[in-house]
Amino acid sequence: MLITANYNLTSSVSRVSAGELRSLERLAQSTAGRVSQLISDSQNLANYIATDTDFIDYLRAPDEKRKALIQAKLDSLIKTNSDVFLMFLMDAKGLALVSSEPGVAGFNYNFREYFQ
Numbered sequence: 711m712l713i714t715a716n717y718n719l720t721s722s723v724s725r726v727s728a729g730e731l732r733s734l735e736r737l738a739q740s741t742a743g744r745v746s747q748l749i750s751d752s753q754n755l756a757n758y759i760a761t762d763t764d765f766i767d768y769l770r771a772p773d774e775k776r777k778a779l780i781q782a783k784l785d786s787l788i789k790t791n792s793d794v795f796l797m798f799l800m801d802a803k804g805l806a807l808v809s810s811e812p813g814v815a816g817f818n819y820n821f822r823e824y825f826q
Contacts, residue, residue, distance in 0.1 A: 748793055755791065769799060772807050784810045800825065 804820025
């Protein structure tokens, strides 16, 4: 009986382990697909912003009149993309000109690694 019990236990543990491994592999594939989609979407969003003439014109010559338009565009982009938490535009010196979050605009971020 002891040999049979050991055999059944070993078989059960092997089946459960194999099932858990398959579940973990599916989860890893799903997560990798989601991360890949997030990277692709972020690249597309960055390309859009980098080629949008409103953003380009504003960064070339910031003024209060266009700031409202840019603010509205940033707010709209944040609302339509649930993966994006914060967006802000910086000038060539690292000064945040417009932000989707209050309190970010007006600060200089030239010390940050992503700016440098």
